[in-house]
Structure formats: structure tokens, C-alpha cells
Amino acid sequence: MSIRIAGIDKTYGPKGPGHTRALEPIDLDIANGELVGLLGPSGSGKTTLLRIVAGLEQADGGTIHFGERDVTQVHVRDRRIGFVFQHYALFRHMSVFDNVAFGLNALPRRDRPSSAQIRSRVMQLLEMVRLTDFASRYPAQLSGGQQQRVSLARALALKPDVLLLDEPFGALDAKVRQELRRWLRHLHGELGFTSLFVTHDQEEALELSDRVVVMSNGRVEQIATPDTLYRRPGNRFVFEFLGEVNRLEGDVSHGVLTCGAARLAVPGLDDGRHELLLRPHEIRLSERPSAGAHLPVSVSAVVPVGAEVRLELEADWLGEPWQASVGHAEFDRLDVSRGRRLYAVVSQLHRFDAAKPQTLTLEPAV
Amino acid sequence: MVRIGDAPGVRRTLIGIALALTALFLLLPLVAIFAQALASGLDVYWQNLSDDYTLAAIGLTLLVTLLTVPVNLVFGVFLAWLVTRFSFPGRRLLQTLIDIPFAVSPVVAGLVYLLLYGRNGWLGGWLDAYDIQIMFAWPGIVLATIFVTCPFVARELIPLMQSQGAREEEAAVTLGASGWTIFRRVTLPKIRHALLYGVILTNARAVGEFGAVSVVAGAIRGQTNTLPLQVEQLYQDYNTVGAFTSASLLAMLALLTLAAKAVLEWRAARREIAT
Numbered sequence: 001m002s003i004r005i006a007g008i009d010k011t012y013g014p015k016g017p018g019h020t021r022a023l024e025p026i027d028l029d030i031a032n033g034e035l036v037g038l039l040g041p042s043g044s045g046k047t048t049l050l051r052i053v054a055g056l057e058q059a060d061g062g063t064i065h066f067g068e069r070d071v072t073q074v075h076v077r078d079r080r081i082g083f084v085f086q087h088y089a090l091f092r093h094m095s096v097f098d099n100v101a102f103g104l105n106a107l108p109r110r111d112r113p114s115s116a117q118i119r120s121r122v123m124q125l126l127e128m129v130r131l132t133d134f135a136s137r138y139p140a141q142l143s144g145g146q147q148q149r150v151s152l153a154r155a156l157a158l159k160p161d162v163l164l165l166d167e168p169f170g171a172l173d174a175k176v177r178q179e180l181r182r183w184l185r186h187l188h189g190e191l192g193f194t195s196l197f198v199t200h201d202q203e204e205a206l207e208l209s210d211r212v213v214v215m216s217n218g219r220v221e222q223i224a225t226p227d228t229l230y231r232r233p234g235n236r237f238v239f240e241f242l243g244e245v246n247r248l249e250g251d252v253s254h255g256v257l258t259c260g261a262a263r264l265a266v267p268g269l270d271d272g273r274h275e276l277l278l279r280p281h282e283i284r285l286s287e288r289p290s291a292g293a294h295l296p297v298s299v300s301a302v303v304p305v306g307a308e309v310r311l312e313l314e315a316d317w318l319g320e321p322w323q324a325s326v327g328h329a330e331f332d333r334l335d336v337s338r339g340r341r342l343y344a345v346v347s348q349l350h351r352f353d354a355a356k357p358q359t360l361t362l363e364p365a366v
Numbered sequence: 367m368v369r370i371g372d373a374p375g376v377r378r379t380l381i382g383i384a385l386a387l388t389a390l391f392l393l394l395p396l397v398a399i400f401a402q403a404l405a406s407g408l409d410v411y412w413q414n415l416s417d418d419y420t421l422a423a424i425g426l427t428l429l430v431t432l433l434t435v436p437v438n439l440v441f442g443v444f445l446a447w448l449v450t451r452f453s454f455p456g457r458r459l460l461q462t463l464i465d466i467p468f469a470v471s472p473v474v475a476g477l478v479y480l481l482l483y484g485r486n487g488w489l490g491g492w493l494d495a496y497d498i499q500i501m502f503a504w505p506g507i508v509l510a511t512i513f514v515t516c517p518f519v520a521r522e523l524i525p526l527m528q529s530q531g532a533r534e535e536e537a538a539v540t541l542g543a544s545g546w547t548i549f550r551r552v553t554l555p556k557i558r559h560a561l562l563y564g565v566i567l568t569n570a571r572a573v574g575e576f577g578a579v580s581v582v583a584g585a586i587r588g589q590t591n592t593l594p595l596q597v598e599q600l601y602q603d604y605n606t607v608g609a610f611t612s613a614s615l616l617a618m619l620a621l622l623t624l625a626a627k628a629v630l631e632w633r634a635a636r637r638e639i640a641t
Contacts, residue, residue: 056536076539083540089533093555102551103541151537158542 001067001161001194003030003053008062010048010218022048023218025062032067033192035185037199037209041241045218046198047166053196054164055079066161082155082193086167088147090139096150097135100125103158125153128187145176152184156193165197169204181208202242206230214238232359236352239277246283246322248276248349260317264346265292266360276349276360280310283324284345285334292362295344297322299336311336313344399617402610414611422588423596423612426504427573430592434511434572439565442519447553449520450527451535461524464517475513476581479506502584507592510578515571519564526560559634563627570623574616 010023023045030036038046051057053064055076063072071079090099098105100122104113113121126132129149139147148168155163168184169177185208188195199205205212206226214221214229214237222234233239250259253271257264266276289295300321301312309331313322322344326336334342349360404411414420449461467475483500484490493500500506534556538548554561576594583590585599593612600609 054540056540077542077544080542081540083537085533085537087533089537091534091537091552091555102538102543106538106541106543106547106551154537154541 002032002034002065003028003162003194003196004063004065005029005049005053006063006065008049008052008059008064010045010052010057010059021218023052023059026220028213028220028223030194030196032194034210035188035195035197035208037197037205037212038215039199039202039205039212039241040215040221042200043217044215046200046213046215048218049215050164050166050196050198053162054081054083056083080158080161082158082160082163084148084151084155084163084165084168086170088139088144088151088171090147090151090154092139095136095138096126096131096142097122099139099150100154100157102154121157125157128156129153143176144172145180148172148180152187156191161194163193163195165195167198167200170199170201177204184208206242214241216241233350233357235357236277239350239352239357244280244323246278246280246324247320248278248346249319250274250317260315261294261296262315262317263294265362266349268360269351274351275353276351278346278349280323280325282346282348283313283322284347285311285324285326285330285336285342286345287334287342289343290345293343293345295346297342297344299338299340299342302336302338309336313342396617399610399613402606403614405610406607410607411611414605414608415615417608419588419591420596420608420612423591423593424615426507426591427593429504430508430511431569431572433508434515435565435569437512438516438519438568439561441516442523442564442568443557443561445520446523446527446557449524451532464520467514467517472510472514472575472577472579473581476510476578479510479513479578479582483509501582502586502590504590506582507579507590510582511572511575514575514578515568518568518571519561522560522564522567523557526557530556559630562630566623566626566630570620573619 005026005028007025007027008023009021009025011021026049028036038049040046048057052059055071055074059072063070065071066079091102094102101118104118104121107113112118123132123135126135129152131146131149131153134142134146134150139150142150148171152168169180172180181204197208199208206229209226211223211225212229213223216237222229222238224232224234229238230242233242239245248257248259248264250257250262250264251272252258252266252269252274255265255267255269257266257269257274257276266274285297295315297313297315297318299311300314303310303312308325308327311324311326313324324344326334334340336342346362348362351358351360445460445464449457449464480501481487482489483493483506485494485501487501490501500509534552535548538552543551574594575592576598579592580595580598583592583595585591585595587599591599593616597609597612597616600612
């Protein structure tokens with residue numbers, strides 16, 4: 001079922017001028033079957049928004065519709081939502097089975113399925129989360145990942161109109177988080193529920209979401225698909241929040257940027273002082289300067305991380321060292337080690353100091 | 367290397383002192399109660415116990431306890447729920463006010479009740495017009511006992527409920543559960559042990575309360591004497607064996623309370639290990 005959020009805002013504490021709002025008026029439309037991530041640093045208002053959609057908190061103004069149904073004034077218990085909490089919030093004194101069956105057992109008598117029906121539904125859900133063998137265990141006897149799967153089964157037991165997840169994988173270790181993420185993506189593909197989830201982990205948001213809502217300070221910074229978000233960030237905040245950023249500042253004259261000993265051809269840029277940003281993977285290294293780029297650097301740190309090698313690059317003309325990432329093949333070819341002097345080649349640059357963000361694609365290195 | 371206090375001599379001395387003090391101050395008086403009660407043999411003990419006034423005192427004590435404990439159970443849970451689940455102006459003040467009965471001498475509490483409900487008291491005149499007697503009758507004793515014992519349940523529950531948080535209740539409400547269902551199936555099982563513990567303490571105090579009750583009861587033999595008052599009165603009458611017989615009843619109740627508490631703690635510890 002689609003979710004339509006219109007003009008939702010929230011202020012904590014006494015209202016008045018100069019008081020920071022938890023949420024500026026927010027508009028957001030989520031299509032039926034869509035999986036949308038709310039991404040932002042802590043204090044950005046993403047959890048508040050999610051809890052308002054759930055009905056666990058009240059907005060000061062605005063409306064929320066599930067499909068055609070106006071749920072703004074509807075109590076949580078009647079909103080037909082499923083909610084997954086960061087710390088699972090399982091009923092600790094109930095078995096896994098009873099946890100999942102809780103919502104069904106809490107139905108008023110006339111709507112409640114027979115106990116045989118409840119049993120088969122719960123077992124079916126436990127099969128879905130692959131925990132059939134754990135039905136009679138207690139939450140404390142399960143691992144974090146298993147507990148979160150129980151919590152998901154419990155939230156889905158009543159076939160909710162929308163599924164809301166608050167940092168669902170935040171308390172789990174990296175490997176389990178990765179697994180659960182993929183599994184949730186599959187489950188979503190199978191069942192097609194409409195879902196809104198909160199995360200502060202950009203990788204999680206990009207991997208899991210159909211669309212990502214980037215928030216900061218109670219405002220929406222950008223709503224876009226993961227691909228668009230990464231390639232064409234709407235503003236500097238989004239660009240910086242979504243990954244590591246290197247800075248290049250210098251004076252441009254006749255299409256060439258100069259910064260100390262460094263020169264870089266930047267066709268199309270106006271004359272004057274510019275600040276340009278680039279991602280680690282947009283830097284490549286070479287033993288010689290190219291026609292358009294003369295960016296001498298020296299390697300100051302080498303950190304092999306799995307499939308790639310992260311390098312820290314220093315130079316007199318750089319305020320802060322650059323972070324670059326290269327593949328192992330290139331790493332070996334260039335015979336990189338600490339102190340090695342190389343030339344950086346830049347494939348893309350981003351600029352946010354103009355009215356509209358701009359991405360410059362430079363000639364590929366020869 | 368030997369840690370401080372780890373030398374065998376030091377350890378033995380410390381343990382010995384602790385045991386000796388416990389025996390002297392705690393165990394010996396308890397033994398003395400039963401020794402005195404049974405000093406003239408079982409027949410006399412039984413005779414004293416089946417004395418009409420003593421039986422009346424036992425009955426009154428049971429009545430007071432039976433009324434006090436449920437009232438404070440409900441009140442304590444309600445108060446703890448209010449203080450831990452909602453935020454409202456005056457919440458901290460309320461948390462402090464809960465402790466008044468602990469802070470104030472029970473005698474003062476009794477006097478305040480006398481001032482309020484006595485014949486010349488603020489409410490007493492009005493009540494008297496309707497022929498309702500509270501002071502020097504069982505309702506006064508019950509009121510005073512409720513006052514003295516009201517913090518026990520709330521004090522047990524508040525820290526526990528604060529540390530447990532409200533996430534499980536929130537989860538339950540998103541699953542469509544009504545307020546009563548949430549309380550019965552989620553909150554109550556979580557606080558069960560602390561609640562029982564609070565009830566045991568309330569019970570122990572309700573049975574044994576002397577100060578507040580002695581002010582409001584007026585010590586009418588056979589009518590407003592609870593067990594502790596009866597003990598005192600018998601002792602004043604130089605009936606030592608009788609006094610200690612009643613006292614032995616109170617002591618037995620105390621032992622029962624301790625046993626119940628120990629069982630609860632043992633079960634809680636076993637649950638910890640199981641999970």
C-alpha cells in the first residue's frame with residue numbers, strides 16, 4: 001500500500017522563535033511495493049519521521065495516508081503497520097513461537113483465527129525466516145541476527161499494510177548485517193510489501209533501497225534512486241555524506257587550474273577561485289604526468305582492504321592528504337610503496353559552489 | 367603474592383567476627399522469643415494462643431493485611447507505571463513524595479491521621495455527622511497501615527521498569543494489542559518478580575506495623591488491638607509468656623517472609639543461568 005506523507009513537522013519542547021525543529025515540514029510519496037531508505041546522521045530526524053508514520057509519536061501538523069486511508073489521527077494499534085526495532089524488542093519471557101503469534105492472539109475474538117490456523121501461520125512465518133527449529137527457544141538463547149529475524153516474522157504476522165524498520169541491522173556485526181540485508185532484499189522481492197526503513201549507514205541505504213531519502217537537521221536533502229544519488233548528488237551535504245571526499249582548491253585561468261606545483265586542465269570552468277571535490281575511486285595513478293594533468297603526489301600510507309588498496313597521497317599543494325583506492329593489479333604494476341612519488345590522474349570532479357551542482361568528466365588517462 | 371585480606375589469619379578473624387555479631391544481634395533474640403514463649407511448656411503456649419483477645423488480635427491483623435496489600439499492590443503498580451512511562455511536570459516531585467512514608471516517623475503519620483479523621487479533626491466532624499467512625503476502629507488502622515506501607519511496591523518497580531524501558535510495550539501496541547492485553551501479557555510478566563518481592567515486603571510491614579497503628583487504634587482490647595499492640599499490652603500486664611507467645615507468631619511470619627524472599631531470589635538466579 002502506498003504511503004503519502006504531506007507537510008509533517010515536529011518540534012520538541014516549547015515552541016518559539018529560534019527553537020530547532022526536529023522535523024521541518026516534510027513531503028514524501030512512497031509507491032506501493034517500494035522499499036525506501038531514510039538516510040542521515042544521528043539527530044537528522046529520520047527516526048522521528050519513521051515513528052510518526054508508525055503512530056508511535058504525534059506530528060505537530062501535516063497528514064499521512066496509507067493508500068486512500070487517512071491515518072493521521074488513527075491510533076498505532078489500528079494503523080496496520082509492522083514495526084521492527086533496532087534492538088529487536090522481543091518479548092523476553094515468551095518463546096519464539098509465542099512472540100510471532102502475539103499479534104494474532106491479541107486480535108479481538110471475532111477476528112481471531114483458530115489456534116490451529118495460528119499455529120500453521122506462525123510455522124509458515126518461521127519457515128520464511130528459517131527459524132523453524134527455534135520455535136520453542138527464548139529470545140535470550142538466540143544470536144542477534146536470529147532475534148532480528150524473529151522480530152521481522154512477528155511484524156509480518158498480521159500482514160501489515162506497511163513495514164517500518166528502525167535501524168534494523170544497526171546492532172549486528174558486519175557479516176550478519178550483510179547477509180540479512182541481502183535476505184531482506186529477496187524477501188521484499190518475493191512478498192512486495194511497502195517498506196520504509198531508517199539507517200545511518202550509506203552502504204546499507206544504497207544497497208537496499210529502491211529510493212533513498214537523505215536527511216539532515218530535520219530536512220530532506222535529496223530523494224533519489226541510489227544510482228542517481230551517488231552519481232548526481234543534489235548538494236554538497238549529500239555528496240559528503242555518501243562517501244569519502246577529497247578536496248582540490250585552486251585558481252582557474254583559461255581552463256587550467258593551478259594550485260602550487262599542480263596543474264589540471266578543467267575545460268569549461270570559469271576563471272576565478274574554485275573548490276572541487278572528488279571521490280577516492282575517481283583518482284588514478286601514473287608514473288608520468290599526462291597532457292592535461294600535472295599532479296605530483298607521494299604515497300604516505302598503504303592500507304590493503306580486501307579487494308582494493310587504499311592509499312593516502314600527500315603533496316605540498318594539498319591542504320589535506322587525498323584518499324585514493326586502486327585495484328591490486330594496478331598496485332602491483334606501479335610498484336606502490338610508502339614514499340613512492342607518482343602522478344595523480346583525475347577522471348571526474350564535482351563542484352557545489354555554483355547555483356547548480358556540476359560534474360566535470362575529464363579525459364581518461366592515457 | 368597475597369592480596370590484602372587474603373591471609374588465612376585475617377580471613378578467619380573477619381569471618382569469625384561477622385558470624386559472632388550475627389549470632390549475637392540477630393539470631394539470639396529470635397531464639398529468645400521462642401524460648402520465652404515456650405518457657406512454661408506447650409500447654410501454656412497453647413492456652414495463651416487461644417486466648418480470646420489474642421485470637422481477636424490475630425483476626426484484626428489478618429483483616430488489615432488483606433485490605434492493605436491489594437490496595438498498595440494496585441497503587442504501587444499504577445504509580446510506577448505513571449512515573450516510568452510518562453513524562454509530565456511534577457514527575458520528579460511525585461517520585462520524591464513516594465518516599466514520605468519512609469522518611470516520616472510512623473507515630474507522626476498516626477498523629478496526622480488523628481488530626482484529620484479524629485472527632486475534632488478536619489474531616490472527623492463531617493464523618494461523625496454520618497455516624498462513620500474511622501479513628502479507634504479498624505478503618506483507621508487500615509488507613510494508617512496503607513500509608514506506612516505504600517512505597518514498597520512502587521520502590522521495587524520503578525528502577526526495574528526504568529531500566530527495562532518501553533520498547534516491548536511499543537512493539538505490542540504496533541501489533542494491535544489493547545492497553546489491558548499489553549499490561550497483562552507484556553508488562554506484568556516482566557515485572558513479576560519485583561512485584562512479588564514488593565508485595566512480600568508490604569505484607570511483612572503491614573503485619574508488624576506498630577507506631578502509626580498504636581496512635582490511631584486506641585488500644586481497645588479485643589477490638590482494635592493488632593498483634594504488635596497485643597504484644598505490648600500483654601507485656602505491660604506483666605504477662606511475659608503471653609507477650610512472647612504473640613511475639614513468636616510475628617517472628618514466625620517474619621521467618622516465612624524471609625523464606626519466601628529466598629525462594630524468589632533463588633528462582634530468579636536459576637532463570638538467569640537458564641537463559
